[in-house]
Amino acid sequence: MTKSDQEIGEVVAVLRGAVPQRDIAERMTNRGFKWTQGTVSSVEKGERSLKLTEGAVLAEILGTDVQSLIADEEAARLERDFRAGQTALTDARQEIQRATRKFIAAQGYLRRIRSSLSEDELALLDGDLRADPVEIAAREKERSQDAILGSDQMINDGMAEYITVPPRLGRRLRPKSLEGTPERRLL
Known part of the structure; x- marks a missing residue:
């Protein structure tokens, strides 16, 4: 299936994401x-065709x-979102x-100055000095998973508040939703 300049331009715009033209x-x-x-803008609007050599370099960039570049817009969005998630x-x-490194360094510092602290200060620090960063991370992971699993809206929104689209785009996708029809296949 031949793609029009406008369709290719739309895909370029999606793949470019937040990177300034x-x-x-x-x-x-x-x-x-x-x-x-202006050249980038013209390509994205379909007002200017891409030469093959330009397309190869643009894709690399x-x-x-x-x-x-010749995939459909939805496939380009999926690819961009996947790379953003990565x-x-x-x-x-x-x-x-x-x-974790900062936490362990702070614990080490507190252990070193422990002898110069008052009983009240020691009582406040006791829990922090015994805390295990791995256990803290495990508890936080559990809390976060509960929050994510309990929030379909956050998942449906692609966790947009946590993920920004990177300027460099990575690996290609073959979304299951696009595998069925040959004209919509990415590869």
Whole structure:
């Protein structure tokens, strides 16, 4: 099935997500194409066709492949959302790792100064000094899972308040909803 310039432009806009058109134009210019923000806008509106060489570089800049540029808009949205979720998980894991290191370092500091604290201060710290970051994380995970499972609206909204679309896009998807019909297949 042949895609129109407008359909390809709509997919480019979806895959671009929150990345400014100016940034895409700058990256294309850095790769040897004379693109401006207006060029990106024209491509997204379907007013300008993409040359194959431009499409290959643009797809690379968007973190995908040329086939994604000719996929339908819904498939592009699913791909973008999937990559956003991957990025959010990676960021959250890194935050947990940093927080755990800080927690353990703070415990070590408190243990070192323990001898200079009053009985009242020691009583306040006792629980913190015995706390295990793994147990804290497990309790928080359980609370979070209960909140997520109990909130269909948050799931249906794609957890939009927690996930931002990354500028670099990653792996391709083949959503089950699009597998059935050959003309809508991503691969």
